[in-house]
Amino acid sequence: MLYNYHTHCHYCDGKGKPEEFVNEAIRLNFHSFGFSSHAPIPIANNFAVKEEDLPQYVDEIRELERQYPQLPLSCGLECDYIPQITFAFDYFRQNYHIQYIIGGVHLVAYQGQLWFIDGPEQEVYDRGLQQIFHNDIRLAVKTYFYQLFEMIEREHFEILAHFDKIKMHNHNRYFTEDEAWYKNYIFQTLELVQQKGMAVEINTRGIYKKRCPDFYPSAEIIKLLYQRHIPVTVSMDAHAPEEISLGFEPALNCIREAGYREVVGINHGKMHLISL
Ligand SMILES: [Zn+2]
Numbered sequence: 001m002l003y004n005y006h007t008h009c010h011y012c013d014g015k016g017k018p019e020e021f022v023n024e025a026i027r028l029n030f031h032s033f034g035f036s037s038h039a040p041i042p043i044a045n046n047f048a049v050k051e052e053d054l055p056q057y058v059d060e061i062r063e064l065e066r067q068y069p070q071l072p073l074s075c076g077l078e079c080d081y082i083p084q085i086t087f088a089f090d091y092f093r094q095n096y097h098i099q100y101i102i103g104g105v106h107l108v109a110y111q112g113q114l115w116f117i118d119g120p121e122q123e124v125y126d127r128g129l130q131q132i133f134h135n136d137i138r139l140a141v142k143t144y145f146y147q148l149f150e151m152i153e154r155e156h157f158e159i160l161a162h163f164d165k166i167k168m169h170n171h172n173r174y175f176t177e178d179e180a181w182y183k184n185y186i187f188q189t190l191e192l193v194q195q196k197g198m199a200v201e202i203n204t205r206g207i208y209k210k211r212c213p214d215f216y217p218s219a220e221i222i223k224l225l226y227q228r229h230i231p232v233t234v235s236m237d238a239h240a241p242e243e244i245s246l247g248f249e250p251a252l253n254c255i256r257e258a259g260y261r262e263v264v265g266i267n268h269g270k271m272h273l274i275s276l
């Protein structure tokens, strides 16, 4: 059993045409598949789809859905939340017939500046922490989580993306995941997610890109998700066709070990549960 709904093709910062992803998914006998390009952001950037390209993105995926009936396809977006900057997530759903949304924070806003916590370069994280937060890691982490909480409270989306990605470039240098103040933000996230009834992704990208030794969120947190009956799905966050299944099996094992007997799937835009 294989699926992946968190993928980036050439429309945003990924490599490869949508059809190449579909062919690879069929070759690997996927149960279902989805595209989640980075949604347009009204600031200069080199990773999101341009708004003028969105109709073509949607049309191309819809056409593939017709051409390849053996693979249930869905057309989604990974939406960024930046207070006072990004479009409401529903804007895309209503105007471009987007079927599902993965919500995440990659750019942390503080006093008019943006701290980029993602991407391959640790220096970018360190420089932002120093220039924007004067190396006050607790303030930086708090700002990240408050922005995440605001997104969960205000926006309408199906899946929460890599919610502890703030740890990625940390590598236990500024804090460890077992510190009480940090864990408190994790607990608060779980509380909010549970209230909202959304699903959380278990993202494997850090492991196969060797940027982080654990999933987003970490295996310890997956146990807490299970205790709170929060539905989960596995995401590879693939940026190329050859990445679509990387880390799926270990993530599924981890989910099983936590106690889960079903995961969230998406079939032609409809959320459903898949038995493990
Ligand atoms: Zn992301």
Ligand SMILES: [Zn+2]
Pocket (backbone or CB within 6 Å): 006, 007, 008, 078, 237
């Ligand atoms: Zn992504």
